[in-house]
Amino acid sequence: MKIMVENGKMNVPDNPTIPYIIGDGIGIDITPVAIKVFDAAVEKTYGGKRKIEWMKILAGKEAIDKTGEPLPKETLNAIKDYVVSIKGPLETPIGKGFRSLNVTLRQTLDLFVCFRPVKYIKGVPSPMKRPELVDIIVFRENTEDVYAGIEWPVDSDKAKEIIRFLKEKMGVTVREDSGIGIKPISITGSRRIGKAAIDYALEHERKSVTIMHKGNIMKYTEGLFQAEIYKLAEEQYKDSVITEEEINEKYNGNAPEGMLILKHRIADSMFQQMILRPDEYDVIVTPNLNGDYLSDAAAAQIGGIGIAPGANINYENKVALFEATHGTSPKHAGKNEVNPGSIILSGAEMFEYMGWKGIKETIINAIEKTVLEKHVTYDFARLMDGAIKVSTGEFGDRIIKNMEVI
Numbered sequence: 001m002k003i004m005v006e007n008g009k010m011n012v013p014d015n016p017t018i019p020y021i022i023g024d025g026i027g028i029d030i031t032p033v034a035i036k037v038f039d040a041a042v043e044k045t046y047g048g049k050r051k052i053e054w055m056k057i058l059a060g061k062e063a064i065d066k067t068g069e070p071l072p073k074e075t076l077n078a079i080k081d082y083v084v085s086i087k088g089p090l091e092t093p094i095g096k097g098f099r100s101l102n103v104t105l106r107q108t109l110d111l112f113v114c115f116r117p118v119k120y121i122k123g124v125p126s127p128m129k130r131p132e133l134v135d136i137i138v139f140r141e142n143t144e145d146v147y148a149g150i151e152w153p154v155d156s157d158k159a160k161e162i163i164r165f166l167k168e169k170m171g172v173t174v175r176e177d178s179g180i181g182i183k184p185i186s187i188t189g190s191r192r193i194g195k196a197a198i199d200y201a202l203e204h205e206r207k208s209v210t211i212m213h214k215g216n217i218m219k220y221t222e223g224l225f226q227a228e229i230y231k232l233a234e235e236q237y238k239d240s241v242i243t244e245e246e247i248n249e250k251y252n253g254n255a256p257e258g259m260l261i262l263k264h265r266i267a268d269s270m271f272q273q274m275i276l277r278p279d280e281y282d283v284i285v286t287p288n289l290n291g292d293y294l295s296d297a298a299a300a301q302i303g304g305i306g307i308a309p310g311a312n313i314n315y316e317n318k319v320a321l322f323e324a325t326h327g328t329s330p331k332h333a334g335k336n337e338v339n340p341g342s343i344i345l346s347g348a349e350m351f352e353y354m355g356w357k358g359i360k361e362t363i364i365n366a367i368e369k370t371v372l373e374k375h376v377t378y379d380f381a382r383l384m385d386g387a388i389k390v391s392t393g394e395f396g397d398r399i400i401k402n403m404e405v406i
Contacts, residue, residue, distance in 0.1 A: 001053075003083040003354070005318045010083065012354050017053045019078045023088020024060040025328025030340035031088040033396035037340075037363065038347045040400040045358045055082070059101055060090045071101050076108055079321055086322040086350055088343060091330075102312075102323075103149065106142040109319060111312035112189065113196050114140035114288075116295035116325065117349060121364065123371035124303035125383035131302050133279040137206070138298070139197040140291025142312055144189045145221075147288040151181035185221040185287060187228050194229030196315045197285035198237055201260055209241075211264040212286040212294060225287050226264050233262050267294075274298055299325070306338070306379055309345035311353070320353055322346040336391045339377040341367065344399070362403055369402040370395065 001013040022031045035054060042050055057075045064070050079085045090101040105111065116138040120131040128134075152159040159180045166172040174180070194211075201209050211230075215223030233241045242259040255261050265273060267290045274281065274297065286294060299308035310325040324343040332338045344363060351359035371380065374387040375398045381387035390398065 002081065005083060008316075008318075010318050010354065012356070014050045015053055016084070016354070017055050017082055018350075019055045019057045019075075019082050019085040021057055021059045021075070021085075021087035021090070022062065023324065023328065024062075024091040025089060025330040025333040026338045027060075027088030027090075027324070027328065028334060029332075029336055029338055029392045030324060030343050033340045033392050034086075034343040034347055037344050037396050037399055038351075041348075041351075041359050041362050041366075041403060042356070044403045045356075045362050050356065057085075059087065059105075071104055076105075079105070080109060080319055083318055084320050084322075084350060084354060086343070086347060087324070089324045089326055089328045091328045103147055105321060106312050107149075109312075109314065109321070110143065110317075111314050111319065111321060112141065112143050113193055113311075113313045113315060114138070114142045114291060114295075115311040115313050115349070116140060116291070116299075117309055118295065118298040118302055120302040121307065121368050121371060123368060123374075124307060125380055126301060126303050128275075128301050134274075134298060134301050136274075136278070136281050136298060137200065137283045138291055138295045139193055139200070139283065139285040140295060141185075141189055141193045141225075141286065141288050143288075144185050145288035146181055146183050147292075148182070148184050150184070151179065154179040183218070183221055185225050187224065190225040190228040191232050192316070194232050194285055195236070196313075197283050198233065198241060198260065198262075199315070201283040202237075202240055206260070206282045208261040208263055208282045210270075210281055210284045211262070212267050212270045212284055212290050213264065214267045214290070215264075216266055222267075222287055222290075229285065230262070230264075270294065271297060274301070295325070304379070305342060307341040307345065309342060309349050311346060311349060313353075320350070322350040322353075336393055337378055338392055339379050340392050340396060344396075363399070365404065366399045366402040370398045373398070373402075 001015055003016050004011045022028060057078045058066060059071050059075050063072055119135045154177055162180050163174045166174055197209050211226045213222040213226045215226045240260055241262050244263045247253060247255045296305055299305045305326045308325050311320055311322040313320040323346055326342055348360040348363040374384055375390050376387055377395050378389055381389040
């Protein structure tokens with residue numbers, strides 16, 4: 001049965017159909033294992049009263065082989081019609097070939113939030129002294145900024161035309177041998193992701209929302225992003241959100257009880273803050289490129305993107321595509337050796353999004369127990385003393401064995 005959206009709310013049946021994309025490269029290893037873990041977690045949590053009906057859809061190399069297209073229209077329709085779906089990694093050619101399928105999915109389906117939770121799981125090897133201090137949610141704007149894909153190659157007629165236009169009409173000189181790209185950031189895009197981040201923080205009782213931007217340099221794009229989210233908070237959340245500036249000016253630096261704190265940080269400073277004082281940050285909302293950088297850098301603090309979940313969500317129509325956040329790693333494909341943690345944890349977030357309580361905790365606790373037992377895939381095993389290296393499938397089986405209903 002389909003998940004339905006009525007009056008802005010999801011109606012999830014006990015046996016929903018969820019589309020899935022296996023993915024390129026190591027997708028063939030991690031996605032089937034993840035589905036096995038999901039089915040076990042649902043069974044364990046609900047005792048057979050609920051079940052996922054999985055529906056395979058095509059994208060990437062498999063889609064090209066079978067349909068001649070990397071992203072068939074049927075796949076886009078299924079993701080939209082069935083509301084919630086999940087995918088493995090998809091290949092993005094560098095400098096040539098078809099455009100990033102991840103970006104295409106986000107823009108075509110208007111999945112304007114890239115949702116990236118980053119939280120430490122006990123036992124995972126980390127380069128940080130206190131990785132347990134990291135517990136953030138990154139709300140990365142997904143449709144604008146340099147990822148809008150508005151660019152022209154060096155020496156192309158269109159690039160030359162724009163360079164000429166800038167010189168003749170705007171008085172701006174650009175080197176003739178330049179590739180040209182445009183960075184749009186809109187009021188609409190800024191306000192809607194700001195609203196999504198604030199609503200999430202209030203609903204989940206988080207302490208703060210921090211806007212990460214480079215508005216000191218890019219005043220009319222990233223500066224706009226910061227300013228519009230502040231305006232949004234003033235207009236729509238006056239009773240529940242307070243800015244850091246207001247706290248200092250009116251409350252001597254002490255936030256009133258029960259208020260969500262709205263902060264903003266310059267992007268380069270934010271990277272330093274995440275390393276030095278990660279526990280001061282909670283929900284972080286940011287333009288596209290900054291969010292790409294920060295979410296991976298933060299993931300490195302808790303063990304790497306191999307254990308970091310993510311999703312692309314439109315909070316207005318509720319369509320959500322959960323995903324493995326890492327690449328396709330073709331040299332490891334088919335060897336049954338890589339860590340399936342990212343897609344498994346993305347599935348845990350998917351169940352929470354669907355309102356199926358308890359499954360996320362069941363999965364996370366089972367992963368933690370498995371890691372603490374040191375039954376881990378090679379990426380963790382090489383960093384842990386006394387580890388027992390296991391395959392992708394064995395890691396999944398061990399997670400299932402360690403499941404306990406919370």
